[in-house]
Amino acid sequence: KFFNYFTGHRPPPAKMTQPSSRTALPLVVALLSPFLLVRAQKTGGNLSNCKGGCETGERCIGNPFSQPEVTDSECNHCSGSRYWWPCNFETVCHCNSVEEGAPRVPPAPRSGVKFNAELDPCRDVLTQDVFDAIVQPPNEGGKNLYTYDGLCAAIALYNDSHDEKFANTGSEDQVRAELAAFLAHAAVDTHGFSVIREELHCVDPIEGTDGQVYCKPCKEEHYDSTSKTCSQSFFESGTSYDEYCDTYQQPPSGCACTKNSTTPANVPLPLVNGSVANIDASGYMAASDSYLTRGAIQLSWNYDYYGASLSMAGNGNLLCDNPDLVSTNPQLAWGAGIYKWMEKMQFGTTGSTAHKQVLKGNFGGTVNVLYRELECPGNKWTSAVHIDMVRDRVARVCQSGAALGVYLEMDQCDTRGTCLRCKGLKDIFLSCQEDGSCPACPSWPDFVRSVAPTVTPQIIDSPSWEDWTSSHGTRGSAANVVGAASSWGYAASIFFLVLSLAW
Helix, strand or coil: HHHHHHHHHCCCCCCCCCCHHHHHHHHHHHHHHHHEEEEEEECCCCHHHHCCCCCCCEEEEECCCCCCCCCCCHHHHHHHCCCCCCCCCCCCCCECCCCCCCCCCCCCCCCCCCCCCCHHHHHHCHHHHHHHHCCCCCCCCHHCCCCHHHHHHHHHHHHCCCCCCCCCCCHHHHHHHHHHHHHHHHHHHHCCCCCCCCCCCCCCEECCCCCCCCECCCCHHHCCCCCEECEEEEEHHHECCCCCCCCCCCCCCCCCCCCEEECCCCCCCCCEECEECCCCCCCCCCCHHHCCCEEEEEECCCHHHHHHHHHHHHHHHHHHHHHHHHCHHHHHHHHHHHHHHCCCCCCCCCCCCHHHHCCCHHHHHHHHHHHHHHCCCCCCCCCCHHHHHHHHHHHHHHHHHHHHCCCCCCCCCCCCCCCCCCCHHHHHHHHHHHHHCCCCCCCCCCCCCCCCCCCCCCCCCCHHHHHHHHHCCCCCCCCHHHHHHHHHHHHHHHHHHHHHHCC
16 A cells, blocks of 8 residues: 555545454554653664764764765754664764864764773873883884874873773773784784884885985885885886875865876985985985875875874864874874774774774784784785784784783674674684794783683673763753654654554
8 A cells, every 4th residue: 555655556445444453453553652662762882972962062063084975964963863874873973063163073983881080091001111011113213103102192182082982991901901902903013113104105215304204116016025125116117106095085085185196206315425415316205295004003095094184183184284294203103093993994884893892802803803804814815914914913912912911812702793703813823822933822821910811801782771871961951862762753653653544
């Protein structure tokens, strides 16, 4: 009958009959459905953080970095009764200040684990001594960039502007586990905290007299990773440099860039004894002209830099105008890594994050989120480089876990659906202890503060209705909260009423 109604076909009129129990039951269900659904409707999880209304002085706005892009006008209804796109994705619409020009910092996906207000991650857990036991840069570039003060400043910057906290969520053991996993990945991505710019795209960097750094980009076939030399500049083949520019991700979903726009630069060479230094600077480009890989956890492409800039500064201009700040500013170098850790989701606007996985004590899940099929399954032959990187991640987490006195499982999956595995990671963990390639792993359990490796970490459940209302109760009036939860109930009542009449 619904099909007939929408297509314009009409059945012959039926004879009038007296109401029966066949029609009475659906009518009763229709009348009761609003009250049933007000109680049953779950919130939190993947719903927009505008639900229930924004605080005074705030409005619900769109996250320009979301995929697909969403506008402020599309998010206007999310603080009321809407439960469908774009209001059914937590990071797409969010509350923000109504002031003109106010920073627009998108929220991080919620874990459902409470903020630990009694603990300071640097003062109480990651002291300078613990940091120095994990982060040991072998060169001056790494020592100047990956600093203790820079990491603590980056943590404070992120946590001051986000409800979901980095290394400040859950129990002390969960905080220790998060720092251990994060620093293990950072150590691998930066080759032991030695690399500040992707070496393939910045061979033999030169600092010009103008204070800028210039890079010699190289193609993979011309690069020797052992000697770290390039036999032929990217530009020598007559082509322009257009790497790491996605022309489909332009403002407001990525930094502005165009293909074939980066050309060789005239490097202002320094003077040596009154004469220009004898350096071959042909085939170089300004480092700030490329969105090449940088950061404690690999940040690359124009859209990645835009997202990190939004997360740290509330606008894309900071890193879009000068992406090389990630290679020169310790706070931004660590901050870029924290952004990827907290906000990179498996499927763009949905899925888990490394932050969520580590709160379960699950190191394998963090590998899965951050590196996907490149490194998971861990024993799959994707490339020799990534096979080595997976093994190095295992070795590094043993080192950082021991320094922080906490144990993480390679594949800790006690909950279905929300827990991710990295198949083969546990096999690597066992085999590297036999062949000696991860020397810190056999003694790792000896350094655990209080939790034995066999103890199951705390299982984290999705926030309940009571949790959600207690943490969001200050937003809007109670009527708005109830109205938001009951909107589906009234919609359902109309549906059941029509269905009962059709019956």
